[in-house]
Amino acid sequence: xxxxxxxxxxxxxxxxxxxxxxxxxxxxxxxxxxxxxxxxxxxxxxxxxxxxxxxxxxxxxxxxxxxxxxxxxxxxxxxxxxxxxxxxxxxxxxxxxxxxxxxxxxxxxxxxxxxxxxxxxxxxxxxxxxxxxxxxxxxxxxxxxxxxxxxxxxxxxxxxxxxxxxxxxxxxxxxxxxxxxxxxxxxxxxxxxxxxxxxxxxxxxxxxxxxxxxxxxxxxxxxxxxxxxxxxxxxxxxxxxxxxxxxxxxxxxxxxxxxxxxxxxxxxxxxxxxxxxxxxxxxxxxx
Amino acid sequence: xxxxxxxxxxxxxxxxxxxxxxxxxxxxxxxxxxxxxxxxxxxxxxxxxxxxxxxxxxxxxxxxxxxxxxxxxxxxxxxxxxxxxxx
Ligand SMILES: [Fe+2]
Ligand SMILES: [Fe+2]
Numbered sequence: 001x002x003x004x005x006x007x008x009x010x011x012x013x014x015x016x017x018x019x020x021x022x023x024x025x026x027x028x029x030x031x032x033x034x035x036x037x038x039x040x041x042x043x044x045x046x047x048x049x050x051x052x053x054x055x056x057x058x059x060x061x062x063x064x065x066x067x068x069x070x071x072x073x074x075x076x077x078x079x080x081x082x083x084x085x086x087x088x089x090x091x092x093x094x095x096x097x098x099x100x101x102x103x104x105x106x107x108x109x110x111x112x113x114x115x116x117x118x119x120x121x122x123x124x125x126x127x128x129x130x131x132x133x134x135x136x137x138x139x140x141x142x143x144x145x146x147x148x149x150x151x152x153x154x155x156x157x158x159x160x161x162x163x164x165x166x167x168x169x170x171x172x173x174x175x176x177x178x179x180x181x182x183x184x185x186x187x188x189x190x191x192x193x194x195x196x197x198x199x200x201x202x203x204x205x206x207x208x209x210x211x212x213x214x215x216x217x218x219x220x221x222x223x224x225x226x227x228x229x230x231x232x233x234x235x236x237x238x239x240x241x242x243x244x245x246x247x248x249x250x251x252x253x254x255x256x257x258x259x260x261x262x263x264x265x266x267x268x269x270x271x272x273x274x275x276x277x278x279x280x281x282x283x284x285x286x287x
Numbered sequence: 288x289x290x291x292x293x294x295x296x297x298x299x300x301x302x303x304x305x306x307x308x309x310x311x312x313x314x315x316x317x318x319x320x321x322x323x324x325x326x327x328x329x330x331x332x333x334x335x336x337x338x339x340x341x342x343x344x345x346x347x348x349x350x351x352x353x354x355x356x357x358x359x360x361x362x363x364x365x366x367x368x369x370x371x372x373x374x
Contacts (some may be wrong), residue, residue, distance in 0.1 A: 129347040136319055221327075228327040236334065248338050274356070278304040 006197045012103035013190045017105035022172045028249060029177065032167060033124050035061055037174040039069035041167055044267075046234045049259025052250050056242075062244040069177060070125040071238045072163060073117035074185070078131040080110045080117075080158040088148050095146060095202065102194065109187045118178050129237050133228075141214045143206030148221070150202060151280060154195045155226055159270040200278050209235065219282045222275060230264055292339045292365045297357055299335050303328060314358035319351055327353065336364045 009100050033039070042061060045068050049055040056064060087103055087110075096103065121128045140148075161184075167173055168182035207215050216267035234255045244250055254260055275281040290298070294308045301309060307316070324332070325340040329371040332354070337343055344364060 133331045133347060134326060134329045134349065134351065134354075136329075136354075137327045138322075142319070224325075226329050228330060233332060236337075248334055 003075055006194075006201050009197055010099045010194060014102045014105055014192055015117055017102075017109065017187075021105075021108070024183070026121070027176065027183075029119065030176065031174070033174055035059075035067070037177075038062055038065055038170075038172045039174055039177045040065040040072065041170045041173065043263075044068075044163060044166060046260065047239070047250070047254050049263070050257045051253045052244060052254060058246075060211070060242065064238070064244070067125070067238040067241045071235045072119050072122050072127055072160075073180075074129040075232055076117045077114050077121070077128060077162055078133065079153075079160070080114050082111050082135075083153050083156070085154070089147075090146070095143075095205075099194075099198075101285050106191060106194070107193070113184055113187065116183065120176070120180060123161075129235060132232070137203070141206075141210040143202060144210065144218075145216065147199065147202045147218065150195060150199045151218075151222055151275075152225055154199050154274070155205075155222065155229060155271055157188055157192055157195060158274060159226075159229060161185055161192060161267065162267050163247070164188065168235060196274060196278075199280070203278060203280065219275070219280050222280055223282050224250060226268060226271065230268070233261075293357070293361045295339060296336070296360060296365065299332070300324065300357065303331070312357065314361075315356050319358055324354065336360070340364060340366065362371055 036059070041061075042048055042065060043054070045061070045065050047064065053061065053064075059145055085108055089109055091103055092100055118128070162184040164181040168178055168185050170178065173181075203218075207218070234251040236251045239247035239250050297312060300318065300323070301307065301312060303317065305325075306321075307323050316323070333344055333346070352359065354360055
């Protein structure tokens with residue numbers, strides 16, 4: 001991918017962002033959500049297909065789905081906050097200066113997403129779940145930190161978008177939840193188009209100058225990052241709020257159980273395919 | 288005999304961390320600096336610590352300093368053990 005193409009895409013996406021911003025009506029927030037509203041597709045609830053799910057009655061499942069939705073929206077906020085911090089820091093950096101104009105739109109959109117997700121969590125749950133991620137500082141080869149930052153963002157956005165697309169089309173869900181998922185998916189299609197090209201550009205440009213060990217460590221790290229991202233979808237705080245006993249053990253067991261594993265493989269397929277196409281996924285011998 | 292919370296934490300690090308033998312892991316072995324533990328393991332480790340403590344960890348304002356070594360983690364997260372850990 002040449003820089004010229006990336007610039008052309010960024011220019012086209014900027015126009016699309018401007019049009020989308022003009023067309024967007026404010027969200028309609030009901031004073032309260034009905035107790036029996038589904039807020040997450042049951043098949044996407046982390047415990048679906050495990051004994052803990054089977055033990056719940058219908059009301060308990062809907063209640064769990066509500067807190068899963070709060071967790072999903074919370075994960076979006078934590079991810080978007082990290083993304084905004086990183087982008088703001090890099091706004092006029094040399095590698096990205098050509099795309100600064102698009103990045104301003106990107107930031108504005110992520111900020112708006114956080115008002116949707118945060119608005120939902122604060123209004124209906126009265127809280128967000130805390131973030132257990134911590135990025136510890138370490139030494140990087142030139143350009144490595146940027147490659148990792150944007151590759152992590154791409155993984156985060158691809159995973160979230162798979163959930164968004166499914167939930168936008170699920171007519172069992174509360175209309176507000178569907179609408180938030182639909183709008184997010186619409187904006188994220190642009191972020192994903194840009195993010196993928198940017199990761200490709202940075203990786204092709206910087207990696208050849210790194211030593212082989214540094215280069216080889218990247219796909220393995222990203223695979224581990226995807227696993228760590230998945231673990232956040234199995235949040236004991238959610239299970240506790242849903243009245244489930246021994247929530248940390250339930251989280252650990254659900255993560256290891258067969259049905260959730262198969263579901264993750266399905267939901268992450270697009271993410272893995274994209275990383276593979278970019279040579280950013282471990283080959284058979286490495287994994 | 289039952290293990291103390293700190294002994295269980297030490298066993299967790301030996302099981303999940305990289306490149307370290309039992310004999311080598313002391314209270315002041317730098318876990319992050321030597322990349323025995325990585326950023327991606329912190330969330331799992333925090334959940335394990337919450338289990339050990341039996342209550343949540345205050346996450347706001349938490350930095351890598353609390354995870355520097357076994358001693359730092361025990362001081363930051365674990366209740367003080369009543370029995371002195373001689374030898
Ligand atoms: Fe977003
Ligand atoms: Fe985004």
